[in-house]
Amino acid sequence: MSSNVSEKTHSLGTPFSFTSENLKTYEELLTRYDDVESALLPVLHLVQEQINWLPTEAIAYVSGLMNIPEIKIKEVISFYDMFYDVPVARNMVHVCTNITCSMFGGREIYQGLLKHFDTDYLTPTRDGRISLQKMECLGACEMAPCMRINNDYVGPVDLTAAIQKLEELP
Amino acid sequence: MERVMEKDTANYKDFTLLSYHHIPGVHNLDVFERAGGYEMMKACFEKDPEAIKEEVKNSGLRGRGGAGFPTGVKWGFFSKDRNAKKYLLCNADESEPGTFKDRFLVEKNPHILIEGMIISAWALGTQKGYIYIRGEFYQQAMILERALKEAYAKGYLGKNIMGKGFDFDLYVHRGAGAYICGEETGMISSLEGKKGQPKLKPPFPAIKGYRGLPTMVNNVESLAAVPWIMRFGAAEYKKFGTEKSAGTKLFSISGDVNKPGVIEVPLGTSLKEIIEVHCGGMRNGNKLKAVIPGGSSAPVLNADDSYSVKMDYEDVASKGSMLGSGAIVVIDETRNMGDILKYTLEFYHHESCGQCTPCREGTGWMESIFKRRETGKAAKSDIELLDKTAASMRGQTICALADAAAMPTQGMIKFFRPELEAYVTTNVNSNKR
Numbered sequence: 001m002s003s004n005v006s007e008k009t010h011s012l013g014t015p016f017s018f019t020s021e022n023l024k025t026y027e028e029l030l031t032r033y034d035d036v037e038s039a040l041l042p043v044l045h046l047v048q049e050q051i052n053w054l055p056t057e058a059i060a061y062v063s064g065l066m067n068i069p070e071i072k073i074k075e076v077i078s079f080y081d082m083f084y085d086v087p088v089a090r091n092m093v094h095v096c097t098n099i100t101c102s103m104f105g106g107r108e109i110y111q112g113l114l115k116h117f118d119t120d121y122l123t124p125t126r127d128g129r130i131s132l133q134k135m136e137c138l139g140a141c142e143m144a145p146c147m148r149i150n151n152d153y154v155g156p157v158d159l160t161a162a163i164q165k166l167e168e169l170p
Numbered sequence: 171m172e173r174v175m176e177k178d179t180a181n182y183k184d185f186t187l188l189s190y191h192h193i194p195g196v197h198n199l200d201v202f203e204r205a206g207g208y209e210m211m212k213a214c215f216e217k218d219p220e221a222i223k224e225e226v227k228n229s230g231l232r233g234r235g236g237a238g239f240p241t242g243v244k245w246g247f248f249s250k251d252r253n254a255k256k257y258l259l260c261n262a263d264e265s266e267p268g269t270f271k272d273r274f275l276v277e278k279n280p281h282i283l284i285e286g287m288i289i290s291a292w293a294l295g296t297q298k299g300y301i302y303i304r305g306e307f308y309q310q311a312m313i314l315e316r317a318l319k320e321a322y323a324k325g326y327l328g329k330n331i332m333g334k335g336f337d338f339d340l341y342v343h344r345g346a347g348a349y350i351c352g353e354e355t356g357m358i359s360s361l362e363g364k365k366g367q368p369k370l371k372p373p374f375p376a377i378k379g380y381r382g383l384p385t386m387v388n389n390v391e392s393l394a395a396v397p398w399i400m401r402f403g404a405a406e407y408k409k410f411g412t413e414k415s416a417g418t419k420l421f422s423i424s425g426d427v428n429k430p431g432v433i434e435v436p437l438g439t440s441l442k443e444i445i446e447v448h449c450g451g452m453r454n455g456n457k458l459k460a461v462i463p464g465g466s467s468a469p470v471l472n473a474d475d476s477y478s479v480k481m482d483y484e485d486v487a488s489k490g491s492m493l494g495s496g497a498i499v500v501i502d503e504t505r506n507m508g509d510i511l512k513y514t515l516e517f518y519h520h521e522s523c524g525q526c527t528p529c530r531e532g533t534g535w536m537e538s539i540f541k542r543r544e545t546g547k548a549a550k551s552d553i554e555l556l557d558k559t560a561a562s563m564r565g566q567t568i569c570a571l572a573d574a575a576a577m578p579t580q581g582m583i584k585f586f587r588p589e590l591e592a593y594v595t596t597n598v599n600s601n602k603r
């Protein structure tokens with residue numbers, strides 16, 4: 001693994017804290033809300049920007065920082081599809097399997113990608129590059145079948161094009 | 171979309187919402203302003219807030235998030251106390267399957283929403299606002315963040331805006347992937363840093379919302395319509411559309427048409443015109459089979475109804491469906507309605523927040539028929555059971571998600587029962603389209 005990779009991953013058992021830059025962002029986030037709790041979603045997003053997912057050490061850190069019980073934070077994490085309590089790869093790929101996308105083969109693309117990369121829902125590929133997640137309507141049905149690669153929408157795609165795009169990821 | 175546009179100035183004649191969309195770089199504040207943007211905000215600061223509310227009420231604007239409740243009437247329920255702490259919450263969650271209009275509006279022209287929100291905040295006397303945008307729309311959230319920064323730099327947001335002694339702070343808040351956060355009380359729970367679980371109404375958010383305080387929740391498209399209405403007046407706005415469905419509406423069209431996308435047309439435009447003129451007709455010249463006219467919660471229309479319906483709240487309702495968010499999914503003869511229903515039910519089961527038994531169990535049970543089909547264990551009679559289960563879920567729950575799952579199910583059975591019966595009893599492996 002390159003150093004670039006290890007920067008964004010987190011090994012279990014090691015403590016987590018925000019980088020000094022993210023700590024500044026955290027302070028700025030708090031100013032937007034009339035109470036601390038309301039900043040929880042943006043703060044969890046910020047943790048994931050730093051290390052991709054939300055390990056127990058990060059939950060403990062956020063709990064201490066915001067004075068919210070860990071169990072509450074865990075509940076919140078499990079409610080939302082885009083918060084990950086399992087390790088995910090540095091490239092997150094969302095494949096839409098809702099109505100319009102499925103009409104144009106979205107499900108076959110998702111299954112095809114799992115097979116090609118020999119992986120499962122969210123499980124990072126063996127080289128640690130990619131996690132795949134099937135998603136509900138991504139709000140871009142005119143691009144059906146579509147997917148999100150990290151934060152960018154692509155579509156329409158077929159399986160071959162999808163594989164090629166993912167193979168190009170760092 | 172095909173209509174001729176004036177260059178670099180807003181085209182207010184044919185469009186109320188997309189009037190700036192043809193202008194290159196209009197996401198920049200200076201370009202937006204040169205084309206006439208923020209003029210109405212400035213003019214509105216000279217107007218009495220009550221007069222603004224009255225104008226919006228008279229325009230007949232109805233909430234574009236799905237329910238179609240008159241925006242001005244809802245504003246009328248809101249506390250008039252300008253010193254009381256109150257919030258304005260823009261619903262940009264846009265997760266109803268088939269819907270992508272708010273994304274289209276905001277990514278090209280974030281300032282029309284911001285201008286609409288500042289005018290609305292002035293009218294409503296709210297000091298703080300949030301744009302709750304679904305987590306997947308990261309780039310769109312960044313576009314909004316940038317536009318907000320520009321507006322702050324100009325003094326259009328923040329303390330003592332334009333020297334009027336009026337404070338309004340506006341922020342973007344990103345969701346994290348949960349359809350139910352589009353429901354207004356679910357959204358409020360989520361904004362409070364909790365699971366996005368809906369709360370029983372009443373009390374309505376306008377009375378008791380975010381942090382227990384009065385909160386006005388409006389959809390992106392509703393708020394973005396306000397500057398036009400204030401500029402040209404309610405009477406001009408009502409010239410678009412029908413008597414009860416005033417104005418123009420954004421429609422998101424996807425599925426089996428040649429040109430899927432977002433269009434803005436007057437309410438009451440025929441679905442036939444939308445498909446044939448605006449969307450370039452059916453894909454591959456195939457025959458139309460059915461249309462979902464208002465997002466996945468809306469009961470499907472068969473071909474006959476699709477070709478005769480006018481896209482306004484009343485006419486779509488008269489066909490037993492609803493205009494909803496204006497998400498049109500066009501389905502041609504090559505599709506099996508069993509597939510469409512299966513995708514729909516999987517979605518609702520996945521998105522049920524689990525608080526209410528009829529919803530949690532009902533959506534799970536309905537989906538399970540399609541699971542059983544995969545092992546050859548579903549029977550023809552399951553469709554009758556499906557209909558009964560759907561019926562029993564309606565009107566029993568905290569929020570409308572259970573109804574949103576039940577209605578399209580029953581609608582589908584009404585028109586396509588034999589096809590669905592055949593579908594659930596067909597060996598999956600021999601049923602490749």
Ligand SMILES: Cc1cc2nc3c(=O)[nH]c(=O)nc-3n(C[C@H](O)[C@H](O)[C@H](O)COP(=O)(O)O)c2cc1C
Nearest residue numbers: 233234235261263264265352353354388389392570
């Ligand atoms: C299950 C469910 C999902 C909803 N999703 C959305 C949504 O994504 N966007 C939206 O604007 N309204 C959505 N609504 C409607 C909102 O609860 C609310 O009525 C709306 O935001 C009010 O704004 P409006 O009056 O401008 O339409 C949803 C409602 C339900 C029951």
Ligand code: SF4
Nearest residue numbers: 523525526529567569
């Ligand atoms: S109806 Fe369904 S989604 Fe709505 S509150 Fe009840 S369980 Fe949650």
Ligand code: FES
Nearest residue numbers: 096101138140141
């Ligand atoms: S169905 Fe895939 S983006 Fe809407």
